[in-house]
Amino acid sequence: MDVSILLLSLLIGAIVTYFSGDKLASKVALLFSLVSFMLSLNILYSYSNGNDVSLVREWISLPKISFALLADGFSLVMVLLTTILTPLIVFSSFGKSVENAKKFYALVLFMSFAMTGTFLAADGLLYYIFWELALIPIYFIALVWGNGDIEERKKDVLKFFIYTLAGSLFMLVAFAYLYTKAESFLLQDLYKLNLSFQEQTWIFLAFFLAYAIKIPIIPFHSWQANVYQKAPTIGTMLLSGIMLKMGLYSIIRWQLPIAPQAAKEYLPILVGLSIAGVIYGSILALRQKDLKRLLAYSSLAHVGLIAAGCYTLTIDGIHGAVHQMIAHGFVIVGLFFAAEIIYRRYNTYAIGELGGIRSQAPKFTSLFLIVVVASVGLPGTYNFVGEFTVLYSLSQINIWFVILGGLTIILGAYYMLKMFQNVMLGETNSNSFSEVTIYETITLVLIISFLLFFGLYPKPITDLVHPSLNEIFSTINSLK
Amino acid sequence: MNTLLTISGLGVFCLIAEIFNLRKLLIPVAIIGLLAILGLTISEFNIPSSHYNNMIVVNRFSVSFSSLFIVLTIFLIALSGDFYKEHQSKLSDYVAIKIFLLAGAVAMVSFGNLAMFFIGIEVLSISLYILAASKRLEVNSNEAGMKYFLLGSFASGIILFGICLIYGATGYFNIDEIFQLSQGAGIPVWFPIGLTLIIIGMLFKIAAAPFHFWAPDVYEGAPSITTALMSTLAKVVAMATLYKLIQGMVPAIPTIFENIIVVISVLTMSVGNLMALRQNNVKRMLAFSGISHAGFMLMALLSLSSAAGTLLYYTTAYALAGIAAFAVIILVTKNKDNEDIINFNGLGKTNPLMAAILTASLLSMAGIPIFSGFFAKFSLFTNTIESGYLFVVIAGVINSIVSIGYYFKLIIAMYTKDAAETPSATPFVYYFTAVIAIILNIAIGVFPNTILNLLSA
Numbered sequence: 001m002d003v004s005i006l007l008l009s010l011l012i013g014a015i016v017t018y019f020s021g022d023k024l025a026s027k028v029a030l031l032f033s034l035v036s037f038m039l040s041l042n043i044l045y046s047y048s049n050g051n052d053v054s055l056v057r058e059w060i061s062l063p064k065i066s067f068a069l070l071a072d073g074f075s076l077v078m079v080l081l082t083t084i085l086t087p088l089i090v091f092s093s094f095g096k097s098v099e100n101a102k103k104f105y106a107l108v109l110f111m112s113f114a115m116t117g118t119f120l121a122a123d124g125l126l127y128y129i130f131w132e133l134a135l136i137p138i139y140f141i142a143l144v145w146g147n148g149d150i151e152e153r154k155k156d157v158l159k160f161f162i163y164t165l166a167g168s169l170f171m172l173v174a175f176a177y178l179y180t181k182a183e184s185f186l187l188q189d190l191y192k193l194n195l196s197f198q199e200q201t202w203i204f205l206a207f208f209l210a211y212a213i214k215i216p217i218i219p220f221h222s223w224q225a226n227v228y229q230k231a232p233t234i235g236t237m238l239l240s241g242i243m244l245k246m247g248l249y250s251i252i253r254w255q256l257p258i259a260p261q262a263a264k265e266y267l268p269i270l271v272g273l274s275i276a277g278v279i280y281g282s283i284l285a286l287r288q289k290d291l292k293r294l295l296a297y298s299s300l301a302h303v304g305l306i307a308a309g310c311y312t313l314t315i316d317g318i319h320g321a322v323h324q325m326i327a328h329g330f331v332i333v334g335l336f337f338a339a340e341i342i343y344r345r346y347n348t349y350a351i352g353e354l355g356g357i358r359s360q361a362p363k364f365t366s367l368f369l370i371v372v373v374a375s376v377g378l379p380g381t382y383n384f385v386g387e388f389t390v391l392y393s394l395s396q397i398n399i400w401f402v403i404l405g406g407l408t409i410i411l412g413a414y415y416m417l418k419m420f421q422n423v424m425l426g427e428t429n430s431n432s433f434s435e436v437t438i439y440e441t442i443t444l445v446l447i448i449s450f451l452l453f454f455g456l457y458p459k460p461i462t463d464l465v466h467p468s469l470n471e472i473f474s475t476i477n478s479l480k
Numbered sequence: 481m482n483t484l485l486t487i488s489g490l491g492v493f494c495l496i497a498e499i500f501n502l503r504k505l506l507i508p509v510a511i512i513g514l515l516a517i518l519g520l521t522i523s524e525f526n527i528p529s530s531h532y533n534n535m536i537v538v539n540r541f542s543v544s545f546s547s548l549f550i551v552l553t554i555f556l557i558a559l560s561g562d563f564y565k566e567h568q569s570k571l572s573d574y575v576a577i578k579i580f581l582l583a584g585a586v587a588m589v590s591f592g593n594l595a596m597f598f599i600g601i602e603v604l605s606i607s608l609y610i611l612a613a614s615k616r617l618e619v620n621s622n623e624a625g626m627k628y629f630l631l632g633s634f635a636s637g638i639i640l641f642g643i644c645l646i647y648g649a650t651g652y653f654n655i656d657e658i659f660q661l662s663q664g665a666g667i668p669v670w671f672p673i674g675l676t677l678i679i680i681g682m683l684f685k686i687a688a689a690p691f692h693f694w695a696p697d698v699y700e701g702a703p704s705i706t707t708a709l710m711s712t713l714a715k716v717v718a719m720a721t722l723y724k725l726i727q728g729m730v731p732a733i734p735t736i737f738e739n740i741i742v743v744i745s746v747l748t749m750s751v752g753n754l755m756a757l758r759q760n761n762v763k764r765m766l767a768f769s770g771i772s773h774a775g776f777m778l779m780a781l782l783s784l785s786s787a788a789g790t791l792l793y794y795t796t797a798y799a800l801a802g803i804a805a806f807a808v809i810i811l812v813t814k815n816k817d818n819e820d821i822i823n824f825n826g827l828g829k830t831n832p833l834m835a836a837i838l839t840a841s842l843l844s845m846a847g848i849p850i851f852s853g854f855f856a857k858f859s860l861f862t863n864t865i866e867s868g869y870l871f872v873v874i875a876g877v878i879n880s881i882v883s884i885g886y887y888f889k890l891i892i893a894m895y896t897k898d899a900a901e902t903p904s905a906t907p908f909v910y911y912f913t914a915v916i917a918i919i920l921n922i923a924i925g926v927f928p929n930t931i932l933n934l935l936s937a
Contacts, residue, residue: 060929062936063862125858129849136848144828144895154892161888166881173873176862 002055003043003071003120006079009036010086010113018106026094029105033087033112040083044076048464054122056186063125064184070122072468074322077461078119078249081329082242086112088446089237092337094439096344104145104234111137111238118246124175124185127254128168131210131246135164138239142231156226163223167213174206178258190258191475197261204262207255208270214247215303218277225284228296229349233340236292240299241333245325248303251310252318257475263313270311271397275404277304282411286418291339291349294419295332298375298412302328305408309390312397315473320389322465323458327374327382327451334371334447338364341440342423345433351419356428364436365424367444372420374451376413382455481531481538483521483546484586490517491579498572507561510575511554514582518550534592534654542590544792544934545720548799549585552713553578555803555913556705562907563705563810574614578709581607585717589724594643594653597721601639601685605632608714612702624701631694635684642677645670646729655728662730672734678725685718686774687767689748696755699767704813707763708806711770712799719777723791727784741781742872749775749879756886762809763819765886766802769845772883773798776876779860783867789935790859793924796931797852800921801844807914808838811906824890826899831906835894837914842887844921847880852925859932 013032020028047053059067071079090108098104114137117130142157175185177199182189195203213220228236256263263270281301288294306328309321341364342357343349358365374381377388387409395402436444454461490513497506521543528539557578564571584603591597609632613625647653649671650661661667680691687695699707726733733741752772759765777794780787811834812827813819827835844851847858857880861873924931 060927060932062929062933063859129854132849132854136843140895143892150896154896158885158888158892162881162884165884169877169880172858173861173865173870173877176858176865176873177870179862180866 001043001046002053003069003079004055006036006039006043006083007069007113007117007120009039010109010116014106014109014113017109018102020102022101025101025105026090026098029109030087030090030094032109033083033090036112036116037083037087040076040080043071044080044464047071047073047076056122059123059126063179065125066123066186067126068123068186069117069120070187071120072471073464073466074249074253074468074472075119077322077326077465078245079116081245081326082112082116082119084450085237085241085329085333088443089234089241089333091439092237092333092340092443093234095437098145100144104141107137107141108234108238111141112242115242115246119249122187124178124187124190124254126185127250128172128175131168131171131250132165134243134246135161135168138231138235138243141235141238142227145232145235146230147232148230153230156223156230160223160227163213163220164210167210167220170206171210174203178203187253190254193258195259197265200259200262201265204255204259204266207250207259211247211251211255212273215244215307216277216300217273217304217307218280218300221277221281221300224300225293225296228299229290229292233336233343236296237333237336240296240336241329244299244303245329248306248310248321248325251307252321252469252472256310256313257472260313260476263311263476267311267313267397271308271394271401274304274308274311275394275401277301278308278405278408279411280304282408282415285415286411289351291342291351291354291419291423292336293349294351294415295335295339298335298416299328299332301408301412302332302375305387305390305405308401308405309393312390312393313476314393314396315470316389316396317393318469318473319462319465320386320391320393322386322469323461324383324386324390326461327386327454330447330450331371331375331383334444334451335375337440337443337447338368338371341436346431351422354423355426357424357433359428360433361435363441367436367441367448368424369420370448371444371451372416374448374455376416377409380452380455382451382453382458384455385458481529481536482524483517483538483550484536484583484590486513486517486520487550487579487583487586490514491576491583494572494576494579503568503571506572506575507557510557510579514550514554514557514579518547518554521547521550530592534656535596536587536590537592538590540935541724541788542586545589545716545795546586548792548796549582549589549713549717552716552799552803553582555807555917556709556713558909558913559705559708559807559810562909563703570614574611577607577610581611581709581713585713588717588721591724592655594646594655594658597725598636598640598643601721602636604714604717605636605685608632608706608710611706611709612698614706615703620701621703624698627694627701628698631684635681635691638677638684639681642674642679642681645674645677649674655725658729659731675726675729679722682718682722682725683744686715686722686777687771688744688774688778689751689771692748692751692771692774695771696764696767699770700761700764700819704763704806704810704819707767708803708810711766712802712806715770715774716795716799719774719795720791723780723784723788726781727788733781733784738782741778742869745775745778745782746872746875747775748772748778749876753879753882753886757882759886760821761819762813762821762824762890765821765890766805766809769883769886770802772879773845775879776857776860779864779869779872779876782869782872783863786866786936787860787863789932790856790863792935793852793928793931794856794860796924797844797856797921800917800924801841801851801853804837804841804914804917804921805845807910807917808834808841811910821890821893822900824893825897826894828895830899833911834906834914837918838894839891840918841921842891844925846883846887850922850925852921852928855925855928855932859928 114134121127587600615621756768844853
């Protein structure tokens, strides 16, 4: 068995969901996403037993393009993140009716398919195709099922599309250029290339544009808050939980090993930009009056720190970044889900109109509080592991980076707890707030137990990703 | 050779079909005939031959492009049946003209002699003039036909002048001989001048900037099905012919020519895109988008020795997307006075399948993966980078980004606005044509090898 079965199950899932009709769609989607989760566990099992689960087939002979899927610890972790979060995200929408459900859930599964492909692809062009394919479903999800004024949403979503496409097209040019050098798109052939410093710089920049827009790193972030706010919550979860990880994953997998010299040369600028994103996101989050926008900016701050970890070019930074990617994926889905729970009852995201939920819904309050403290990286939660490792790696570069980067924890604690205070505590709102339903509880509990378990015992993930990250790290540091 | 003969025969048959009272069966018969001709053509794929003192040369290039033209004609004729429903008495004329047009197109890609090339281009052009003006009671259509005729015949004149100069310089019409002589020293200055004139005439036919001014007006004024024909078949024919002409007559383009092609290519794609952004009429928008695609196709001339397969792929991808898009456009605007975007509002709800097809074809034109438009652009970019024109590729990339702006305008209208009226029944033939065209488009997008490698030796 190889990893292509995962892609197949998700793709078939999308098609079957579309034909299952509006009533059954959500259940069918959940079924198929669970099947792909089981399959990915199975693949993980056979991988850890030493079996080769990668796949390389020739696809197009001229230009030479292969259907190559690479499964090492790093990509499997990201695939697992996708296949765990997809059923969770689908499940989180249970109990809420969605218009045109069959199309909606088919798009969700299709997006999951494309993202899984992106994490697995080991051929430049195949990777690019999956990368772009993920964009189409989220565009339609945000456009058709989003909330807020349609005219404004149209503009914001189109801006997002053009922005991300623009970035990735330059990446495509970089790949085409690399192809003329290597006569192949295969990852290992691209790793072996001997590029001059000038070539590396241009290729690095082309990649950077694609990833900086996707992640986003300032100054390419301006699409983010608007789209996060206006997309339906499921779309926001997909975007922030998984899709932005595509950019971070690609930095480690593609950008750094292919153009390491350029990365070393511009290290201070890259880390500086990422840290600037941390501070900028935190400050903006402080001022937000809309719950979803606040979470969007907090996400901007957190991914800034992850990107900084990647760009430190230290093994600790990369390790921490991978931990933090997974932790952030879970915590941000949890946070957006909590926002959605409130929205379902009050029909608003405005923080000013909320308050006093605690006395009416103690269970929800406790669950939400745990997610909030996890997001600020309290020791004992998984976020602490990643965040601390990244900060440690920053300290190896420059002490100022760690001081500024550490602000994310302090500021993060400040705006998240302030938000929690305004939303949950204080005077009781006149409307009554009904306690979380069983579906909602299950979703939140699953997220929380994951974060706590790996917070206390991150060793399985470390063991899984360690060999592959070391390999990439040695490629980065090998003389080119 | 057989292709050309049988196509002409089929055309004559369609003209006289009236006599036998076969009007109802005309379209099925024409399509079956064309399918048979397609089979005949493909069977000649591996048998290169030349006929009548090298007047007609059959090789892989001509066979592949002829097959593409035949496929496109089949689609266009299939759509004609419903389109000309109110003009039953003219049906056989229209169908016959389209088949003669196909004969001209086939002659244009299989010529071995400039005289044959000119005959081909005239047969094609005259058929187009007639088709553009075929709604004879409408002033717009008349205007389109007249404009196209005046400017088109002017371009034909320039081409003819170029051919004369080349004859004066070399003493031959036969392009093999011209190819031999053009390599030698002491070729008179008339030769490059003649070549330039021919290229200018062809650039007019493919509507490349700055010779593009006729296109939007003619596209808008002509009946929709003629617009579909002009923007898919006619453009593809002219592009393939231009490629064959240059490749056939000179071993390598001089650098100065190459620079001119670079300028024209970048100019064409930019002008087309920027103008398309401002259009509200879908036909006009697609006319400008077609201009920008012509700019992309011109990039193929920069890697003359290796880009034949890429050009075939690009033209196939573009034309199939165009056919699918026009099938939807013709359907939606059937009983409307104009083709404004407003007519497409809410199509996603009233006719989801057609909306999905139009979306897919627009995504293909924009170059989004899995649709063949992506691979077309990609292999064009790779070829061009290999020839050392990285900045042309970057211009192409920027233009691809700009093009999202207007393609998505239409997509957004279909999915976010509400429809003004209730849907009416869709004749089956539209579904049939559009679905098959888009499936072919996606199929060659997933398996690009099938087309991309046809012409590589």
